[in-house]
Amino acid sequence: MHSILKFWSVAFLACCVFPAFSGAPARAGGKCVALTFDDGPHPTLTPKLLSILAQEHVHATFYVVGQRVAQWPGIVRRVYQQGNEIGNHSWSHPVLPKLSTARIKAEIAKTDEAVRRATGVIPATVRPPYGSISPRVRAAIGRRQIVMWDTDTLDWRYHDSKRIARVADRTRSGGMVLMHDIHPRTVAAVGGIIEYLKSRGFSFVTVSQLYRGGCGSGGGEA
Ligand code: NI
Numbered sequence: 001m002h003s004i005l006k007f008w009s010v011a012f013l014a015c016c017v018f019p020a021f022s023g024a025p026a027r028a029g030g031k032c033v034a035l036t037f038d039d040g041p042h043p044t045l046t047p048k049l050l051s052i053l054a055q056e057h058v059h060a061t062f063y064v065v066g067q068r069v070a071q072w073p074g075i076v077r078r079v080y081q082q083g084n085e086i087g088n089h090s091w092s093h094p095v096l097p098k099l100s101t102a103r104i105k106a107e108i109a110k111t112d113e114a115v116r117r118a119t120g121v122i123p124a125t126v127r128p129p130y131g132s133i134s135p136r137v138r139a140a141i142g143r144r145q146i147v148m149w150d151t152d153t154l155d156w157r158y159h160d161s162k163r164i165a166r167v168a169d170r171t172r173s174g175g176m177v178l179m180h181d182i183h184p185r186t187v188a189a190v191g192g193i194i195e196y197l198k199s200r201g202f203s204f205v206t207v208s209q210l211y212r213g214g215c216g217s218g219g220g221e222a
Contacts, residue, residue, distance in 0.1 A: 031173040032203045032215040035060040035193075036149060037181040038089055038127065041068055041075040049187045050082055056194045059083045061207040062181065063127040063147075066091035066111030073118035080119040085206035087147065088112060088123040097134040104140040124208050147207055149178035153189075156180055161189035168193040174215065176207065 037060055040046045046062075053060055062079050064086055069076050080086055090096065090107040091114075099107070112122045125145040128137060138146060151171040155164045164186060168177050177193075179186050194204070205214050 030203060030215045031201050032205045032210070033171050033173065033197060034176045034205050034207050034210045035179065035190075036063060036087075036127075036147075036176055036207065037061070037179050037186075038063040039065055039068075039093065040181040041072045041079065042182045043072055043075065045184060045187050046072075046075050046079065046181050049181050049190060050078060050084075052187070052191050052194075053084070054082060056191070056198075058194055058204040059085070059206050060204070061085040061087055061125075063087040063089035064111070064115065065089050065093050066107070066114045069111065069114040069118055073114070076115065076118040080121070085125075085208055086115050086119060086121070086123050087207060088115065088126045088144075090129050093129045095130060095132050096128050096137045096140075097132055101136060101140050104137055108141060125211075145211060147176070149176045151175050151177045153177060153179050153186070155183055155186040155189070158185075161185050161192070164189040165192045165196065169196050171197070171202075173202070174210065176210070 035058070037046075037049065040062060041064060059082075062076075062084055064076060064079075066088075076086065088108055088111045091110045092107065094107065096104050096107065108126060116122050125147045126141050127147045127149075128141075131148050133146065151168060153164045153167045158164060164179070168179070168189070171177050179190070181187065197204075203215070208214075
């Protein structure tokens with residue numbers, strides 16, 4: 001019991017107080033990074049982003065909002081079919097710790113179902129909106145991996161492609177870069193970010209590949 005309590009408090013500190021320390025597991029070798037795009041799908045920007053990723057032969061992870069998945073399932077299908085990973089970012093993007101346990105579970109389950117209908121698969125990981133979590137939220141989500149990030153581009157605030165790219169360029173190997181595919185400036189910055197990271201020797205993996213230590217084991221560019 002004591003060690004369980006200790007685990008939860010460490011887990012809470014890791015994800016809520018120090019999100020930078022919660023994202024990246026150990027890596028197997030080689031330099032790699034996981035680009036993540038939250039809050040979509042967006043009816044025009046997500047397809048535009050997909051074209052850039054395809055052109056660059058890069059796979060990313062999309063933390064989708066369930067009610068948007070229900071609205072644009074075809075786009076989510078395309079995201080998945082292109083080799084990207086889909087993660088669960090809740091149904092309506094609330095601050096989960098403020099909800100009842102039943103509502104938290106519904107937020108996650110409805111999104112799982114929308115993604116399953118669109119792609120045939122259920123997301124392997126969950127990213128809570130705003131990175132906001134509590135021991136109760138963690139318990140409601142269950143055993144699934146909860147994923148934060150370690151490089152926040154703050155793209156929602158700056159809306160400036162060059163600035164977004166500068167922040168993303170500070171990433172380190174095994175890192176996760178947080179972006180949002182609902183802002184035109186972010187999509188405009190992505191090509192430059194990818195080119196720069198490639199020039200520094202990075203390959204690109206999805207979040208699940210990163211957690212499997214897939215930096216050097218075929219999980220990179222494809
Ligand atoms: Ni979000």
